[in-house]
Amino acid sequence: MRIGLLTEGGYPFVSGESWPWCDRLVRGLEQHEFDVYALSRSQEQEDTGWGALPPHVRRVRTAPMWTRGEETVRGGYGRRARRRFTELYERLATAVVCGGGADGAAGSASVTVSGDVTRSGDGVADGATNEADRFATALYGLAELARDEGPLGPVLRSESAVRMLERACRAPGALRTARAARVPDLLAFAAHVERALRPLSLDWYADTSPDSDGAGLGAVDLCHATSGGAAALPGLVAKRFYGVPLLVTEYGVRLRASYIAAGDAELSTPVRALLGAFHGRLATEVYRQAAVITPGNAHARRWQERCGADRAKLRTVHPGMESAPFAEIGEREEPGAPDTLVWVGHIAPSKDLISLLHAFAEIRKEEPTARLRIIGTRASDDEDGEAEAHAYLGHCKALAAQLFPDEAAGIHAVGENPVSFEELGSPEAPDLADAYGSAGVVVLSSVAEGFPVTLAEAMLCGRATVSTDVGAVVEVIGGTGLVVPPRNPRALAEACVALLRDSERRERLGAAARARALELFTVEQNIAAFRAIYLEIVSHCPVPRDAVSDEDAPVPFARPPEAHVRGRWTARRAPSAVGGPRLPGGSLGAGAPAWALRTDTAPTAHAADGDGPRGQLAGAAHGGGEADV
Template sequence: MTPLPATPTGGDTLPADEPLRVTLVSEGTYPFAMGGVSVWCDQLMRGLPDHRFEFIALTVDGHDRPLWEAPANLERVRSLALWTPERAPRGRPHPATQRAVSDLAAQLVRPPPDDSQAAATGVAAFLDALHRTAVAARTRGTTAGLFTDDPAVQALTSHWCEATGAGMTLRDALDWGGLLEHLLRPLQERPVEADVVHAAMNGPSMLVGMAAHWEHGTPVVLSEHGIYLRERYLLEDDQPFSRAVRFLRLNFFRLLAAASYQVAAAIAPHSRYNRRWQLRCGADPDRMHTMYNGVCLDDFPVAASEPDVPTVCFLGRIDPVKDVRTLIKAFAAVQRTLPQALLRIFGAAPAGQEDYLEGCRALAEELGMGHAVTFEGPTRQPFDAYHSGSVVALSSISEGFPYSIVEAMACGRPVVCTNVGGVAEAVGDGGLVVPPQDPEALGRALVRVLQDDDLRAQMGRVARLRVRDQFTVDRWTGAYGDLYAQVTGRAGSSAPALDAELREEVLVQ
C-alpha cells in the first residue's frame, strides 16, 4: 500500500453559508468527567454555535453517565468503549491481514533511531502498516484476535528476536497483543462522516481522525492540552507489565504520536512548551497554530475577601498527573511555619484512580494533618473553590495550559505552581513557579505568598489583568473557527497565520 503523503490536504471547498459538521473526539473526558479538557470541549462547542458537532468519547466500558448539559449544537454523543471484551472471529486470518500485523510488529520492536531521516522512515512504515491493519479490523468487524492469534504471536516473537537477539515469552506476547487490540479498538468502527475531525488529544483519539482521513479524505485537527506521549513516559513506571511489554507500549505511543502529527492538517498546541515537544517529535511548523485556553471573565468574579485563616486551595483531578501527594507533603512544610493554615482539595478521582485518592487521604493522616487537609469533592461552581483560598496551588508533573490556573487568576487569586507545560506562560507575574516534584520548594513558595499580604494583593491584581488581556474564551474559540475554515477550504476563510514570534523561535532553535 502506498504511504500517505507527508502533508495532508483538506476536502473540496465548502460554501461559506453551510454549517460545518465537526466530529470532536476525546478519551476519558467530556461528557462523562469533569476537568480542564471537558471544560475546553464544552467551551469550544458553545463558542461556535453555527457549527454542528458530534462527540465521540473513548471510554472504558461505555457505561458512564453524562455530567454535562449538552449545548444546542451538539447533535450526538457516541461512547466508544475500549476495554469491553470481544470474541475473535474463527478461522485463519487473510494473508493481507497477517502481513499488516507482521509489518506493524516489525516497527514496534525497533528502538527509536537517532537519525531523523531513519525516524521519519520508521514513522511512514508504521503509518502504512497501521492503515492496512485498520482495513483488516473493519473487514473482520473487530480488532479481537488480530494480535493474539498464532500467526500474530509468531510474527511478534520472531521480529523481537531479530531486533534484540533475545527471546520473548508467550505471556509477554499475549499480554502485549491483548493491550494493542484494545488500544486500536477505534479502527474497527465505521469511519465518521464529517467536514472535519478534531481530536482533543493525541493517542487513540487520533485513530478516529485517521480512519476518516483514509476513508473520506477528511481533514483532521489535533489539539494537545498536555503532551500525550510525555505523560505516557511519566506514568509508565506505575504499569503492572514486564519490561518487554512496557517497551512495546511506549514505542507504540511514540510512533502513534509522530504518525498523528503527519496525518493532521493542523496541529494546535496549547502552549509554546507543547509546541517544542511536538516539533521534536516530527510535527511540521507550517501546520502549527498555538492556541492558549481562555475563560469567560463573567463566570469568575473577583474574590471580595480572603478566608479568616491562611488557606491553600487546589481544584483538579485527584490523580498521579496532578501529583497531589507532593502538594500534601509541601503543605506539611507550610504547617511548620503557619500551624493554623488549611489545605482544601477540590475535585474527584477519575475512574481507576480511587486508590490514589485513598493514598492521599492516608498520607495527610500519616503526616498528622488530618484536621487541616480536607477533601471537598467536586464542585459545580469553580469560583467558590478559588474564593475559599488565600492562594491557589497546582503541583502537576504534566500540564498543557491548565484551566484551573487561568480561572484562579481571573478570580484575582495568586497562584503557586509547578513549572510544567505552559504553566509559566500562563502565570507570568500573577504568582510563583517552582520545580515539579519538589515539596520543599513548593512549601517555601506557599509560605512566602501566605505571609506577605502586599505581595498576595499585587499578584492577585496582576493575575486578573493578565487573563483579561490575553486569555479570554472569545479569543480562542474564534481562532478555532478560522482554523476549521482553513483546513476545509471553506470559501472566504481567513485562517490564522503562524505566529511570527513563534516562527522565529523555531528557526533559531
C-alpha cells in the same frame, strides 16, 4: 460546516475527562453541525450516560475500547485475506520493534523507553523515516482489510500474530529489551495492539445505504480529534480514504499518558518497551497527517515536536474556562484573609501535599497566625484511583495532626487545628470561587502538572500565587506569581512568607494575574481560536470527490453554499432527462438546472416540521447503531 468530533474516554459521557471544554466548544460554535464519535473506556463510563447535548449535535456514535472485541466478528478470514494480513502485520511489527520510538520523525531527538534509547543522533533520520513509512503503510493496509473482510480483532489476537511478533523481536536490529520478550509478554502486547487498533474495524466511515444522505466520517468537512492515539485513528482513516482534513487537539499529550500508564500497570520491561515504540510510531503518524495541531500549552508543544510534529502545523490554544464566577470575585477588590493559604485540586500523590504540609510548618514559625485550607476532590472515578486518593488523604491528615497538634491555649481554641481539610462539593464546603476569594495566597505544590487549572482560576479571582515549576505553570503565570522548585518545602515556605508579609505586593501581583487570565484563558478566546482554525483548514482542503467531473477536473460550485446553511431551503430533484447526480447534503450535481434550487425566503420559521436539510439529515440518521440527537 459539518464537524466530526472524535473523543476517547470523554465527551459526550458525563464522566469524560474532556467533557467541560468539549461542551463549551460545541455550544460556542452553534453555527456548525457536529457529529460525535466517541470511544468509551469502561462499562462504568457508559452506565453514567451522556450529558445534555445542544441541538446542533446531529449524531452520536460510540464504541467500547474495554471489551475483547470478538462480539463484532462477521466471519472468519479466507486464505487470501489471511495472507494479506500476514504481510501487513509483519510490516507493522517490524516497524515497531526495529527502532520504533517517539521521535521517529524528529531525527535528532532521543527518547528512552524502559532503558532503551530508541533513536539518537542526526544520522538516523533516513532510517526513522523509512520505519515511519512502513508503519503507515501497514496501518492503512489493515484499515483497508477491515473494510473489505471484517473486524481485525480475531486475527490481531491469533497465534500467528503472536508468532510474527516473536520473529520481529528476535530479528537483527530489534530493541534490546524487546529481544527478551517471552510468550506472556507477547500475548499482553498483542492484546494491547488489538484494543488500540479497534477503531480501524468500526463502521463509522461511510454508509452506502440509499437513505444515508452522507452519514459517516467520509461525509464531514473536518475531523477534530480531542487527543492523539486511538481517538485520532478514525480521523486518519477518514483522511486516507475520503480526503477529510484532520485537526488534533491535545491538552495532555497522549503519548506521555501512555508512558505513565505502562509504568503504573506494572508491566514487564519488554512489554513497556514495545508499548512505548508502538505509541511513538502512532503519535508520529498522527502528527504527520494532521493539517493543524493545537497543543494547550508550551509543555505539550515540546512533546509534540519531539514526536516529529512540524512546527508550521503547531498553534497553541489555551483551554477556555468559564470566567464569570471567578471574575466576579476579582471585581470585588476584596483582599481576602491576609494570613490564609488556600490549596485546591485533586487529592493525589502527584500534588505533593506532604511537601506543602512541611512547608507550612516552616511558615508557622515565621507567621504564627497563618492558616492552611486544603480543598480537594477525588483523583478519579475508578475504584483504584479512589482508593489511592483516600489512602493518600489519610496519610496527609495523619501528618498534619503530627505537625500541628491541637493547641490547648494560645492563638487557637482547644481542638482547633491550623490546617483544615475540606472536600469540594460536600454540604459544608464553600463555593469554589468563594474559597479562592478567602485566600491571601493560593498555593500549588505539584511535582507533575499539565495545564494548572486551579492557578488560572485563582488568577481570575485576582489572587497572588506561589507555585512549583512543573508542567505549564511558568507559561500560565507569566511573571504574575512566585515560582519555586518542586519538592523543596523550604523554598515554598520562604515564597509564601514573603507574600504574606507584603500586602501591596500581593495586590499588585493579583491585579496583573487577573488581567492576564482574562486575556488568555477564557472560553471566548478558546472558541474564537477554533472558529478561525476550522475556517482556515476547510479553506485549504482538497476538492471533494463528489465535486470532480468524470475527467477528474474540479466542478466549480458543484456543492452550493446552501448545502451547509442551516434553515429552510429546498433542493428539488431535477427530471432525469436534464438532472445530474445528487450530492450529499441535499444538493444537486453538475447538470442540474438553476431552477432546481429554491431558497425559501418566507419569514415563518419551521424548526420542527422536518423541512429543510436538518429535517432530511435527521431522518436519514436512523439505523446503523448510531443515536440520533
